[in-house]
Amino acid sequence: MGISAKQWLTLIHEMPISQPIKIMNVCGGHERSITMSGIRGALPKNIELIPGPGCPxxxxxxxxxxxxxxxxxxxxxxxxxxxxxxxxxxxxxxxxxxxxxxxxxxxxxxxxxxxxxxxxxxxxxxxxxxxxxxxxxxxxxxxxxxxxxxxxxxxxxxxxxxxxxTWPAIHVLLSSDSPGFNALVAPGHVATIMGPQEWAFVVEDFNLPAAVAGFSPESLLAATYSVIRQFESGKPFLDNCYPEVVKPTGxxxxxxxxxxxxxxxxxxxxxxxxxxxxxxxxxxxxxxxxxxxxFPGYHDDARKRAGEMPPGCDCAKVVMGEIYPNECRLYGKACVPRHPIGPCMVSDEGACRIWWAHTKR
Amino acid sequence: MNDRYISLAHGNGGRYMRELIESVFAKYFGENDLNVQVDAATIMPPEGELMVSTDGFIVKPLFFPGGDIGSLAVHGTTNDLAVSGAVPLYLTLCSFIEEGFEIAQLDKIVKSMAEAAANIGVKIVAGDTKVLPRGEGGGVYFATSGVGVKNPSLNIGLHQIQSGDKIIASGSFGDHGICVMLAREQFGLSGELFSDSASVTPLTSCAYLQPGLKFMRDPTRGGLVSVCHEMARATGLDIELSELDIPIKDEVGSVCEMLGYDPLYLACEGRVVAIVAADSADAFLQQWQALPDGSDASIIGEVREGDGAVSLRTELGGERFLEELEDDPLPRIC
CATH class of the missing domain: 3.40.50.11740 (HypD, alpha/beta domain 2)
Structure with a gap:
C-alpha cells in the first residue's frame, strides 16, 4: 500500500516551513483535482497553489x-x-x-x-x-x-x-522579472508522452524545485510534499511522483x-x-x-483586438498565474459558464470554470 | 396475433391495435384491472387525500443490468408518490412504439412492467398506444401517471426542514447512471455493476413510521446534488455533505474517475434521500439498514444555517462547493 492522501497531508503539516511557498501547476486536470478534493483549504496557510498555463x-x-x-x-x-x-x-x-x-x-x-x-x-x-x-x-x-x-x-x-x-510557457514565466511562484508541479499526462526530463530546466536553469504529479489527491500531495522538502533543504531536483505511468524516457x-x-x-x-x-x-x-x-486568406491578423482576450477579461493574467480567477472583475458577474466572456470560463480545463463549479462563491 | 414487428397499423385504432392490446398489454395487466373495452376506467375513491404524479421514460438501452424500461416506468412514477408520502394505488400508461419494433421485445417489457406493478400492489387501469413512424422514436417510450392515497399521519415537506437536521441516504449513488452508460457506450469496460432501479416503497413505508421524518426525495436525474439544491433553494439553508460518509461503490468510483464523471450528479432509480431531525437520525438509520434495500444506508450530511449553498466536506478536510448541474453530464438516461 502506498501512502494515502491523508497521510501525505499529515506529513506536510508536520514539516517545518520557514517561508511562504507558491507552487504552480500546469494542467487543468491538476487544478480540477486540487479544487474538487479541497486540497487548497487543507494545506498549511503559507503554501499557495497557483493554477498556471494548463488549459489548451x-x-x-x-x-x-x-x-x-x-x-x-x-x-x-x-x-x-x-x-x-x-x-x-x-x-x-x-x-x-x-x-x-x-x-x-x-x-x-x-x-x-x-x-x-x-x-x-x-x-x-x-x-x-x-x-x-x-x-x-x-x-x-x-x-x-x-x-x-x-x-x-x-x-x-x-x-x-x-x-x-507546455514547458516553453513556464520557461517564459521563469525568465521574467516576477515569475510569481517558487516551485513547480509538472503535468503528468504531458510527461507521460514527452518524458519528465523536459522539465529538468526548472531545476537546472532556475534552481527551483519540481515534481511530476498524476491526478489523484495522493499523487498531487506527494508532489507538493516533495517540492516543499526540496525548497526547505535548498537542494532542488526533478522528482517523479507519478512513476507508475511516467517512464524516464516518456x-x-x-x-x-x-x-x-x-x-x-x-x-x-x-x-x-x-x-x-x-x-x-x-x-x-x-x-x-x-x-x-x-483555403488561404482566412487568418486575418489585422482585425481590431486580434489575438487578445476579450475586453475587460483578465484570462491572460489567470492563465499566467498572476491572479486567481476570483480576482477578475468579470468572474461570476458578467462571466459565468452559461455566458462565458473569457476562454477560462468555457472549458473544464479552465481555472475560472473549475473555480466557479467547485469553490464557494 | 401473428405479427412479429410493430407496424403503423398497430396504432390506427382498428383491428391490429385491438389485437396488440389484447395479446400483449391485457395479457399481463389482467382483465380485472385493465378493461380494454372502455374509454375510461372506474375506480373506487379511497379514503383520504389523493396525490397524483406523472413521468415520461426514455432510456437507451431498453434493457440494462438490473432493470429495463418497463420496470423503470412503474418505479419512476410510484417512487415519486412514495417519497411524497402516498401509497401508490393506480397507474395509467401511454406507450409510444416505433414502427418496426419487435413485438417479442415489447412483450418482455410489458411483462416486466406488470411484475413491477404487482410487487408494489399498484394496478394499471388505463392506457393508450401510439405508433411512431420508423426513425422517429427510440424503440419504445412510455409515460405513466399515478394516483396514490396520502398517509394521513405524515406532515412532510420542504417547509419542515430546519438547521441541524440530518441527511440520510438509503444506499449508494451513481449505480444506475454508470450502469446505463456502460451498457450503452462501447468503453470496453465491464464489471458486476447493476442499476439500482427498484421500488422505494419498502424504504418509504418504513420511513413513514419513524419519528422525526421531515422530507424525502428520490434522486433521479441530476442525482444527489440536484436534490440538495432543491432543498437549499426552498429553505435558504446550507446543505453540507460529508465525502467520507456518502456510499459509492468502488466500481462506480473507478469508472467515474476514468471517464471524468461525478457520481454525486448521476441518476439513481431506487434510492431515497431523507431529512430527519437530528435526535431521531440514528434510530431512523438503523431501521433503514435492517431492510434489504437499505443495508448501505448512511447519514451523509446535515442542514446548516447559511445562504442556500451546497457543499462537500472532502476526505482531506477541505471544502468543495457543489454547483447546480448546468451541462448534461450524460446523454439522457431516464
Whole structure:
C-alpha cells in the first residue's frame, strides 16, 4: 500500500516551513483535482497553489478560432473540433458569429468530437465533403493527432493545426522579472508522452524545485510534499511522483510520430503573445494536409483586438498565474459558464470554470 | 396475433391495435384491472387525500443490468408518490412504439412492467398506444401517471426542514447512471455493476413510521446534488455533505474517475434521500439498514444555517462547493 492522501497531508503539516511557498501547476486536470478534493483549504496557510498555463482551450490563439469560424461559414466544408472549443468567443462585432457554436446556429456544418479517431470516421462517412479538423491542444492531444496523420488519413481530410508545448510557457514565466511562484508541479499526462526530463530546466536553469504529479489527491500531495522538502533543504531536483505511468524516457513511439509529422515553431498564445519554440506545425511531407494550403486568406491578423482576450477579461493574467480567477472583475458577474466572456470560463480545463463549479462563491 | 414487428397499423385504432392490446398489454395487466373495452376506467375513491404524479421514460438501452424500461416506468412514477408520502394505488400508461419494433421485445417489457406493478400492489387501469413512424422514436417510450392515497399521519415537506437536521441516504449513488452508460457506450469496460432501479416503497413505508421524518426525495436525474439544491433553494439553508460518509461503490468510483464523471450528479432509480431531525437520525438509520434495500444506508450530511449553498466536506478536510448541474453530464438516461 502506498501512502494515502491523508497521510501525505499529515506529513506536510508536520514539516517545518520557514517561508511562504507558491507552487504552480500546469494542467487543468491538476487544478480540477486540487479544487474538487479541497486540497487548497487543507494545506498549511503559507503554501499557495497557483493554477498556471494548463488549459489548451484558454491559450488557443484567437486568430485560429476566428479562422475556424470563417472557414466553417464561407467554405463548403465540415469543421470538426473538440467540444469545448465550440463556445470560446473571439473579438468581432456583435453582428458577426463570435463562437463556433454561433456559426453552427447560423448554418455552418460543425461537429464536436472527443477523440481524433472520431475525425477519421466523420471524414469516411462524408467522402464527398472536405472535412477540416481544428486540432487545438497540448502535447497530449497533438501526439494522437500526429499518430492519426502518420497512419494515413482520407483524402478529404485537412488540418487546422493549433498544437502547443507546455514547458516553453513556464520557461517564459521563469525568465521574467516576477515569475510569481517558487516551485513547480509538472503535468503528468504531458510527461507521460514527452518524458519528465523536459522539465529538468526548472531545476537546472532556475534552481527551483519540481515534481511530476498524476491526478489523484495522493499523487498531487506527494508532489507538493516533495517540492516543499526540496525548497526547505535548498537542494532542488526533478522528482517523479507519478512513476507508475511516467517512464524516464516518456512514450518514445509517440515522440517519434510527433517529430516525423510535425516541427516545432515559434507560436502565439492568446493574450500572451509569441513564445519561442512553443507550437507545432506540419512538417514538409505532410504540409499538403494544412488547411492554409487549400483555403488561404482566412487568418486575418489585422482585425481590431486580434489575438487578445476579450475586453475587460483578465484570462491572460489567470492563465499566467498572476491572479486567481476570483480576482477578475468579470468572474461570476458578467462571466459565468452559461455566458462565458473569457476562454477560462468555457472549458473544464479552465481555472475560472473549475473555480466557479467547485469553490464557494 | 401473428405479427412479429410493430407496424403503423398497430396504432390506427382498428383491428391490429385491438389485437396488440389484447395479446400483449391485457395479457399481463389482467382483465380485472385493465378493461380494454372502455374509454375510461372506474375506480373506487379511497379514503383520504389523493396525490397524483406523472413521468415520461426514455432510456437507451431498453434493457440494462438490473432493470429495463418497463420496470423503470412503474418505479419512476410510484417512487415519486412514495417519497411524497402516498401509497401508490393506480397507474395509467401511454406507450409510444416505433414502427418496426419487435413485438417479442415489447412483450418482455410489458411483462416486466406488470411484475413491477404487482410487487408494489399498484394496478394499471388505463392506457393508450401510439405508433411512431420508423426513425422517429427510440424503440419504445412510455409515460405513466399515478394516483396514490396520502398517509394521513405524515406532515412532510420542504417547509419542515430546519438547521441541524440530518441527511440520510438509503444506499449508494451513481449505480444506475454508470450502469446505463456502460451498457450503452462501447468503453470496453465491464464489471458486476447493476442499476439500482427498484421500488422505494419498502424504504418509504418504513420511513413513514419513524419519528422525526421531515422530507424525502428520490434522486433521479441530476442525482444527489440536484436534490440538495432543491432543498437549499426552498429553505435558504446550507446543505453540507460529508465525502467520507456518502456510499459509492468502488466500481462506480473507478469508472467515474476514468471517464471524468461525478457520481454525486448521476441518476439513481431506487434510492431515497431523507431529512430527519437530528435526535431521531440514528434510530431512523438503523431501521433503514435492517431492510434489504437499505443495508448501505448512511447519514451523509446535515442542514446548516447559511445562504442556500451546497457543499462537500472532502476526505482531506477541505471544502468543495457543489454547483447546480448546468451541462448534461450524460446523454439522457431516464
Amino acid at each position: 482551450v484558454c491559450i488557443c490563439p484567437e486568430e485560429d478560432i476566428y479562422q475556424a469560424i470563417q472557414l466553417s461559414l464561407h467554405e463548403d466544408i465540415i469543421l470538426v473540433a473538440y467540444g469545448d472549443m465550440l463556445r470560446v468567443p473571439v473579438n468581432v462585432k456583435k453582428s458577426e458569429a463570435r463562437t463556433l457554436e454561433q456559426a453552427k446556429a447560423a448554418g455552418a456544418r460543425i461537429k464536436p468530437i472527443a477523440s481524433p479517431m472520431d475525425v477519421i470516421q466523420i471524414a469516411e462517412q462524408n467522402p464527398d465533403d472536405t472535412v477540416v479538423f481544428f486540432a487545438a491542444g497540448f502535447e497530449t492531444t497533438t501526439a494522437p493527432t500526429a499518430a492519426m496523420i502518420a497512419q494515413g488519413v482520407p483524402d478529404n481530410l485537412k488540418i487546422l493545426l493549433s498544437g502547443r508545448l 512514450n518514445v513511439g509517440a515522440q517519434k510520430m510527433l517529430s516525423e509529422v510535425m516541427t516545432v515553431v515559434d507560436a502565439t498564445w492568446r493574450g500572451v503573445g509569441t513564445i519561442p519554440k512553443s507550437g507545432f506545425a506540419l512538417s514538409e511531407p505532410y504540409r499538403y494536409l494544412d488547411v492554409n494550403e487549400h
